[in-house]
Amino acid sequence: MNHSLTADLSEAVEEELRRAVQQADGSGLAEFRHMLAYHLGWEGDGAGAEARGKRIRPLLVLLTNAAAGCDWRRALPAAAAVELVHNFSLIHDDIQDNSPLRRGRPTVWKQWGIPQAINSGDAMLTLAHLVLLRLSETSPAEVALQAMQILQSACLHLTQGQFLDLLYEARGDLTLDAYWPMVNGKTAALLAACTELGALTANASPAKCRAYHQFGHDLGLAFQALDDILGIWGDAALTGKSAESDLLAGKKSLPVLFGLSQNGPFARRWQQGPIQPEETGPLAAQLEAVGARAYAQEAATRLTDQALQALSEAGPRGEAGEALIALALQLLDRQG
Amino acid sequence: MNHSLTADLSEAVEEELRRAVQQADGSGLAEFRHMLAYHLGWEGDGAGAEARGKRIRPLLVLLTNAAAGCDWRRALPAAAAVELVHNFSLIHDDIQDNSPLRRGRPTVWKQWGIPQAINSGDAMLTLAHLVLLRLSETSPAEVALQAMQILQSACLHLTQGQFLDLLYEARGDLTLDAYWPMVNGKTAALLAACTELGALTANASPAKCRAYHQFGHDLGLAFQALDDILGIWGDAALTGKSAESDLLAGKKSLPVLFGLSQNGPFARRWQQGPIQPEETGPLAAQLEAVGARAYAQEAATRLTDQALQALSEAGPRGEAGEALIALALQLLDRQG
Numbered sequence: 001m002n003h004s005l006t007a008d009l010s011e012a013v014e015e016e017l018r019r020a021v022q023q024a025d026g027s028g029l030a031e032f033r034h035m036l037a038y039h040l041g042w043e044g045d046g047a048g049a050e051a052r053g054k055r056i057r058p059l060l061v062l063l064t065n066a067a068a069g070c071d072w073r074r075a076l077p078a079a080a081a082v083e084l085v086h087n088f089s090l091i092h093d094d095i096q097d098n099s100p101l102r103r104g105r106p107t108v109w110k111q112w113g114i115p116q117a118i119n120s121g122d123a124m125l126t127l128a129h130l131v132l133l134r135l136s137e138t139s140p141a142e143v144a145l146q147a148m149q150i151l152q153s154a155c156l157h158l159t160q161g162q163f164l165d166l167l168y169e170a171r172g173d174l175t176l177d178a179y180w181p182m183v184n185g186k187t188a189a190l191l192a193a194c195t196e197l198g199a200l201t202a203n204a205s206p207a208k209c210r211a212y213h214q215f216g217h218d219l220g221l222a223f224q225a226l227d228d229i230l231g232i233w234g235d236a237a238l239t240g241k242s243a244e245s246d247l248l249a250g251k252k253s254l255p256v257l258f259g260l261s262q263n264g265p266f267a268r269r270w271q272q273g274p275i276q277p278e279e280t281g282p283l284a285a286q287l288e289a290v291g292a293r294a295y296a297q298e299a300a301t302r303l304t305d306q307a308l309q310a311l312s313e314a315g316p317r318g319e320a321g322e323a324l325i326a327l328a329l330q331l332l333d334r335q336g
Numbered sequence: 337m338n339h340s341l342t343a344d345l346s347e348a349v350e351e352e353l354r355r356a357v358q359q360a361d362g363s364g365l366a367e368f369r370h371m372l373a374y375h376l377g378w379e380g381d382g383a384g385a386e387a388r389g390k391r392i393r394p395l396l397v398l399l400t401n402a403a404a405g406c407d408w409r410r411a412l413p414a415a416a417a418v419e420l421v422h423n424f425s426l427i428h429d430d431i432q433d434n435s436p437l438r439r440g441r442p443t444v445w446k447q448w449g450i451p452q453a454i455n456s457g458d459a460m461l462t463l464a465h466l467v468l469l470r471l472s473e474t475s476p477a478e479v480a481l482q483a484m485q486i487l488q489s490a491c492l493h494l495t496q497g498q499f500l501d502l503l504y505e506a507r508g509d510l511t512l513d514a515y516w517p518m519v520n521g522k523t524a525a526l527l528a529a530c531t532e533l534g535a536l537t538a539n540a541s542p543a544k545c546r547a548y549h550q551f552g553h554d555l556g557l558a559f560q561a562l563d564d565i566l567g568i569w570g571d572a573a574l575t576g577k578s579a580e581s582d583l584l585a586g587k588k589s590l591p592v593l594f595g596l597s598q599n600g601p602f603a604r605r606w607q608q609g610p611i612q613p614e615e616t617g618p619l620a621a622q623l624e625a626v627g628a629r630a631y632a633q634e635a636a637t638r639l640t641d642q643a644l645q646a647l648s649e650a651g652p653r654g655e656a657g658e659a660l661i662a663l664a665l666q667l668l669d670r671q672g
Contacts, residue, residue: 003397013472024495026496027517029496029505095451096451114431122458122498123492123499127492130485133481140474142477145481160365163459164365164453255398
């Protein structure tokens with residue numbers, strides 16, 4: 001990946017995000033804006049690059065836009081919008097999952113209480129839509145409206161996926177079929193919106209927009225399957241930091257759902273109640289023995305191939321095209 | 337008010353709302369859609385006219401639109417959108433205020449838990465934006481984009497007002513200055529958006545759009561001041577149902593803030609902790625004696641005059657114009 005290009009992009013994204021969040025400010029509202037700036041990693045204890053997260057979604061928008069032949073600056077409102085939507089969902093997720101930490105810092109609800117955290121998430125979502133409207137300054141009104149439709153559809157999918165995720169928490173009778181609709185909503189829909197928005201704002205043909213959409217979608221699914229594997233067999237999950245194992249969190253990930261579908265010792269243990277830290281190693285080995293890891297890896301490989309195939313059909317060009325491919329490979333090969 | 341016109345409008349609003357909510361449905365998502373339909377008063381125990389609420393905001397949109405000379409059907413997406421935004425804020429408000437009941441029924445969080453209720457509110461907000469995009473089917477893209485800007489700005493004001501409201505809960509040192517920015521965000525901004533959206537979709541001139549916006553805004557402030565008076569001196573607050581007194585809820589309403597500003601016995605009692613049911617009568621009398629009721633009534637009268645003046649400048653026409661004036665008077669004279 002060309003570091004000076006992605007560095008330029010990242011800097012411009014932060015600037016567009018700051019400009020968007022500035023709209024929340026006003027007389028007596030400094031703390032309101034600060035809560036959003038805190039969550040985005042700009043302010044408060046522990047602010048900095050790590051607290052900001054990787055900003056993968058806006059990079060996907062801008063690299064797609066440039067790889068489709070446009071000046072990426074035109075897509076900046078869309079890039080900021082998807083990052084704000086992502087962060088809206090994180091603020092609400094953290095409340096819903098009762099998570100005290102996010103990127104190593106106290107979550108918004110931990111700092112300001114649940115009522116203000118709900119409201120901060122609502123504001124973050126609203127700012128996402130407001131910044132997206134800035135597209136109409138540089139694109140035809142029809143394009144801005146299409147962009148709005150794409151982002152809103154992704155938001156609806158997000159809430160649908162979240163509904164399923166919350167519903168599954170209470171259920172022990174899930175099958176593998178339950179997995180894809182949830183992950184489609186929670187991960188793939190927004191990544192698909194990223195690449196589609198990048199292509200749309202580049203004035204790409206409908207066919208090219210579809211190919212980029214497919215790329216983002218499959219990339220999201222592949223990423224999630226790989227993330228699920230790392231959540232059980234990754235270094236952090238297996239060694240020392242067992243608190244990071246998805247088994248402890250009770251997450252209904254792809255290997256776990258595969259394991260449950262086997263109705264063997266793993267399924268029986270899972271249904272008895274929360275997994276303890278000392279069990280994560282043996283249970284991970286048990287899951288691997290029944291083929292859960294191979295199953296998830298196979299799905300990830302298939303989806304990765306599909307994603308790269310769709311990207312190849314989209315025909316990304318130039319330096320940005322190379323950077324886009326590199327970003328995808330980086331996301332899909334996080335063990336290296 | 338012409339009953340056959342408003343009956344037609346109300347029926348069309350329900351249909352547009354149902355169509356919007358239907359978008360939430362999908363395989364495995366029947367319960368997700370049901371949560372939204374429950375909150376909107378269509379399904380579940382106690383469903384019916386009372387559970388639906390008054391749908392004042394969509395009526396304001398449609399009557400304004402027709403009074404500005406348009407076929408109100410064109411404004412239906414905007415009418416549904418403002419009602420969905422209002423209901424999104426109610427679902428989240430109920431969590432934030434820990435309210436077990438809404439319109440006589442258990443709130444969404446009481447029925448499905450806080451995580452699912454947060455997500456339902458998020459979905460309701462998203463559906464609002466999706467239905468608003470339908471404006472582009474009957475209006476130019478530029479108009480649809482302007483409508484989106486108006487609604488999003490109102491949403492941002494909503495979250496700003498909610499931030500202040502939540503912030504004030506913990507504070508005993510508030511002055512009268514604290515009141516208007518909060519009420520502006522929580523009530524007036526969305527009502528102003530209603531009337532402005534009605535005028536915009538009727539292709540009204542910018543001056544007329546501004547006048548209608550001002551009408552909605554002042555109507556919202558007047559309505560809130562009157563609601564605050566009823567919350568302390570209304571029949572429900574004073575007789576029998578003392579649980580409905582704003583004094584018990586600790587609400588920072590206009591008369592209370594006036595009372596606090598007097599630094600007298602009321603302020604001293606307020607700062608000592610929660611008001612008990614048997615105190616509501618005497619404290620209401622105390623507040624009235626220091627002039628809090630007269631102060632709030634004066635503000636309400638001034639704002640009502642301003643609202644009607646703005647409406648007169650907007651020049652509403654025909655049967656819808658009369659119905660709009662009647663609706664405003666009905667909202668502003670709820671003791672009759």
